[in-house]
Amino acid sequence: MSRIIECVPNFSEGQRQEIIDEIISSIISVEGVTLLDKEADPDHNRAVITFIGEPEKVKQAAFNAVEKASELIDMEKHKGEHPRMGATDVVPFIPISGTTMEDCAKLAHELGKEIGEKLGIPIFLYGEAASSEFPERKNLSVVRKGQYEGLKKVIETDPSRKPDYGPSKMHPRAGATAVGARMPLIAYNVNLNTTDLKIAKTIAKTIREKDGGFPFVKAMGFDIQDKGIVQVSMNLTNYLETSIYTVFNEIKRLCEEQNVEILESELIGLAPMDSLLETSIKYLKLKTFNVNQVLENHLMD
Amino acid sequence: MSRIIECVPNFSEGQRQEIIDEIISSIISVEGVTLLDKEADPDHNRAVITFIGEPEKVKQAAFNAVEKASELIDMEKHKGEHPRMGATDVVPFIPISGTTMEDCAKLAHELGKEIGEKLGIPIFLYGEAASSEFPERKNLSVVRKGQYEGLKKVIETDPSRKPDYGPSKMHPRAGATAVGARMPLIAYNVNLNTTDLKIAKTIAKTIREKDGGFPFVKAMGFDIQDKGIVQVSMNLTNYLETSIYTVFNEIKRLCEEQNVEILESELIGLAPMDSLLETSIKYLKLKTFNVNQVLENHLMD
Numbered sequence: 044m045s046r047i048i049e050c051v052p053n054f055s056e057g058q059r060q061e062i063i064d065e066i067i068s069s070i071i072s073v074e075g076v077t078l079l080d081k082e083a084d085p086d087h088n089r090a091v092i093t094f095i096g097e098p099e100k101v102k103q104a105a106f107n108a109v110e111k112a113s114e115l116i117d118m119e120k121h122k123g124e125h126p127r128m129g130a131t132d133v134v135p136f137i138p139i140s141g142t143t144m145e146d147c148a149k150l151a152h153e154l155g156k157e158i159g160e161k162l163g164i165p166i167f168l169y170g171e172a173a174s175s176e177f178p179e180r181k182n183l184s185v186v187r188k189g190q191y192e193g194l195k196k197v198i199e200t201d202p203s204r205k206p207d208y209g210p211s212k213m214h215p216r217a218g219a220t221a222v223g224a225r226m227p228l229i230a231y232n233v234n235l236n237t238t239d240l241k242i243a244k245t246i247a248k249t250i251r252e253k254d255g256g257f258p259f260v261k262a263m264g265f266d267i268q269d270k271g272i273v274q275v276s277m278n279l280t281n282y283l284e285t286s287i288y289t290v291f292n293e294i295k296r297l298c299e300e301q302n303v304e305i306l307e308s309e310l311i312g313l314a315p316m317d318s319l320l321e322t323s324i325k326y327l328k329l330k331t332f333n334v335n336q337v338l339e340n341h342l343m344d
Numbered sequence: 345m346s347r348i349i350e351c352v353p354n355f356s357e358g359q360r361q362e363i364i365d366e367i368i369s370s371i372i373s374v375e376g377v378t379l380l381d382k383e384a385d386p387d388h389n390r391a392v393i394t395f396i397g398e399p400e401k402v403k404q405a406a407f408n409a410v411e412k413a414s415e416l417i418d419m420e421k422h423k424g425e426h427p428r429m430g431a432t433d434v435v436p437f438i439p440i441s442g443t444t445m446e447d448c449a450k451l452a453h454e455l456g457k458e459i460g461e462k463l464g465i466p467i468f469l470y471g472e473a474a475s476s477e478f479p480e481r482k483n484l485s486v487v488r489k490g491q492y493e494g495l496k497k498v499i500e501t502d503p504s505r506k507p508d509y510g511p512s513k514m515h516p517r518a519g520a521t522a523v524g525a526r527m528p529l530i531a532y533n534v535n536l537n538t539t540d541l542k543i544a545k546t547i548a549k550t551i552r553e554k555d556g557g558f559p560f561v562k563a564m565g566f567d568i569q570d571k572g573i574v575q576v577s578m579n580l581t582n583y584l585e586t587s588i589y590t591v592f593n594e595i596k597r598l599c600e601e602q603n604v605e606i607l608e609s610e611l612i613g614l615a616p617m618d619s620l621l622e623t624s625i626k627y628l629k630l631k632t633f634n635v636n637q638v639l640e641n642h643l644m645d
Contacts, residue, residue: 047643077642095643140640227639291628307631313639316617322624327592330608338528338614339441339641341378342348342396 046141048150049079049095049227050105052134054112055127057088062115067092069107075100079313088123089132095139098146102154105134109158113217118191126184128191129218133183135170136224139315140334147224148172152207155222159209162217165198166208170223174207183221191218226259229279229318230311231287233294236304240266243273246297250275250290257285257293272306282315288322316340347442349451350380350396350528351406353435355413356428356519358389363416368393370408376401380614389424390433396440399447403455406435410459414518419492427485429492430519434484436471437525440616441635448525449473453508456523460510463518466499467509471524475508484522492519527560530580530619531612532588534595537605541567544574547598551576551591558586558594573607583616589623617641 056062063083070092071078080093094104109131116130134154136147151172159166173180180186189197195213197204205211206219213219235243243264248254251262259281265274275294279285291308298305310319317334324332334340357363364384371393372379381394395405410432417431435455437448452473460467474481481487490498496514498505506512507520514520536544544565549555552563560582566575576595580586592609599606611620618635625633635641 045643047640049639079639079642095639287624287628305629307629309631310633310637313637313642316638316640319624319638320620322627323588323620323622326623326627327588328606328608330610332611336611336614337617337620338350338380338396339348339617341380341614342346 046097046146047095047139048098048101048142048147049093049137049139050101050134051091051093051137052105052108053127053132054090054092054108054116055088055118055121055123055130055132056112056116057083057090057123058085063090065115066090066108066111069111070094070104072107073100073104076104084125086123087125088121089125089127098142098150101136102150105136105154106157106161109134109164109220110162113162113164113214117216118218119216121191126187126190128187128194129164129214129220130216131164131220132187133169133221134223136172137227138224139227140317144171144224144226151222151224155208158220158222159206162209162214164209164214164217165206165211165219167219167221168207168223169221170225172222172224177203177207183223186221194219226281226283227315227318229282229287229314231277231279231290231308231314232311233275233277233291233308234267234270234306235273235275235298236306237273238266238271239303240264240273242298242301242303243275246294247275247277249297250277250293257290259284260290282318282321286321287314287318288325291322347398347447348396348440349399349402349443349448350394350438350440351402351435352392352394352438353406353409354428354433355391355393355409355417356389356419356422356424356431356433357413357417358384358391358424359386364391366416367391367409367412370412371395371405373408374401374405377405385426387424388426389422390426390428399443399451402437403451406437406455407458407462410435410465410518410521411463414463414465414515418517419519420517422492427488427491429488429495430465430515430521431517432465432521433488434470434522435524437473438528439525440528441618445472445525445527452523452525456509459521459523460507463510463515465510465515465518466507466512466520468520468522469508469524470522471526473523473525478504478508484524487522495520527582527584528616528619530583530588530615531578532580532591532609532615533575533577533612534592534609535568535571535573535575535607536599537607538574539567539572540604541565541574543599543602543604544576547595548576548578550598551578551594558591560585561591583619583622587622588615588619589626592623 155166247262
């Protein structure tokens with residue numbers, strides 16, 4: 044099975060489609076890279092591109108995109124609602140299959156170094172790629188504090204804002220870029236056969252991390268009025284730590300306590316194969332299962 | 345996601361490795377075809393090759409292999425324990441993903457016609473590719489009755505043994521070949537935390553088709569003495585009709601009746617992705633799930 048990494052760079056352009064298209068072209072010009080999604084938000088004036096491939100291919104495609112964005116986007120003229128500090132604002136690498144978080148962090152360091160040296164853009168490592176020198180940079184909002192305009196004022200003088208790679212000086216058009224590593228995000232909802240919103244809200248509160256629930260779980264309760272049901276809507280930000288199977292079983296247990304039935308659940312968008320197979324493996328108590336037993340995986344050799 | 349078919353041809357040569365290697369070379373010479381497995385049995389004097397790819401590629405690779413086998417294997421000199429009637433004895437096509445049994449049956453007809461016309465080998469369609477004229481040929485043992493030597497005596501005169509394609513006459517060296525379509529076979533075992541072999545045998549009998557259980561399920565009870573457990577060992581010959589999830593749940597129910605615990609289960613060899621994901625989908629009550637939500641499937645475009 045191939046070694047696969049996902050990359051979801053964000054660019055500070057959400058209005059001029061021809062610029063977004065040029066950036067996408069620079070990505071898919073790398074053979075072996077597959078475009079999964081592209082979303083442009085005019086209000087945020089920001090585009091989010093999702094692609095996957097083998098590590099070296101993905102790194103090359105990311106470099107191409109950062110280079111292209113630095114030619115086409117001028118941060119001196121950029122306005123938008125979403126916080127941002129560069130033409131390419133943020134480049135996360137995400138382990139999908141046959142790769143680890145360490146692989147992604149290493150790739151972030153390599154890409155950061157290359158961008159810094161070849162394009163003269165200051166690079167801040169964030170997320171799981173944050174350096175030991177600046178551990179607070181695990182949190183992207185620390186890196187992006189003050190946004191483009193604020194960072195420009197302090198980057199040359201404040202030692203705590205020194206880039207990990209590249210010059211200690213904003214690129215005159217492209218600003219600065221955060222390069223990092225994180226887990227994939229799984230958007231997963233469970234629908235309950237009741238109109239009692241309080242039950243969904245209580246369950247959401249019980250399972251989410253910020254209220255003492257499972258780590259890496261964000262959850263909210265919603266009313267789906269047109270269907271006469273309520274929903275526990277979740278983001279799982281590290282499925283290796285807290286999985287779909289784990290949150291489903293806990294919600295099932297909490298529902299049984301309240302005599303409420305789970306109507307159905309739904310996966311929004313994409314998820315890695317192992318995050319979905321885990322439920323089968325656990326429920327069937329499958330021993331010594333490995334993903335190479337999935338016949339189709341041999342097509343990706 | 346790609347359209348994928350599996351092909352598992354059987355050849356009447358299990359001793360001379362150089363001949364088996366030449367046949368394999370003719371298969372993998374087709375770009376886009378992936379070799380999954382090769383097994384040679386000297387006693388049976390028979391080799392089984394497993395490969396996958398897109399339908400047209402798989403058909404081309406199968407034709408190459410049949411042609412090569414007809415050049416290298418002489419049925420007049422073949423001896424072996426396994427029933428056989430040709431240098432290439434049997435060629436089944438199996439739907440894996442994005443393809444149906446109808447696609448496989450159609451491919452079997454196309455390949456059969458091509459072999460008959462270009463190589464002069466009589467072709468019998470079997471399994472789900474059996475023609476309406478000879479429905480009894482769904483059963484391979486009907487097609488292969490009398491084996492090479494017996495078929496040779498009657499093929500020119502017995503209307504019930506008329507080939508579907510090619511001449512009504514054995515190929516002087518390669519004999520005759522069966523080409524067909526069938527579902528993938530899933531080998532799946534459930535281990536019970538007891539030393540009472542009777543329980544495994546009773547459960548096997550309850551769930552298997554021949555004793556009135558689930559369709560397309562073969563099952564036997566075994567003693568795994570070195571582990572102090574017993575095993576229900578199964579072949580699921582059509583997982584769309586009776587799935588892993590279905591047999592597991594029934595075994596679980598029967599075990600609970602006997603106060604016996606399921607220790608673990610095990611998948612032997614490969615299985616299609618959807619046969620494994622089904623348990624997750626059913627257990628989580630996932631609605632509107634489709635395989636394109638598996639991130640890795642986008643790599644196979």
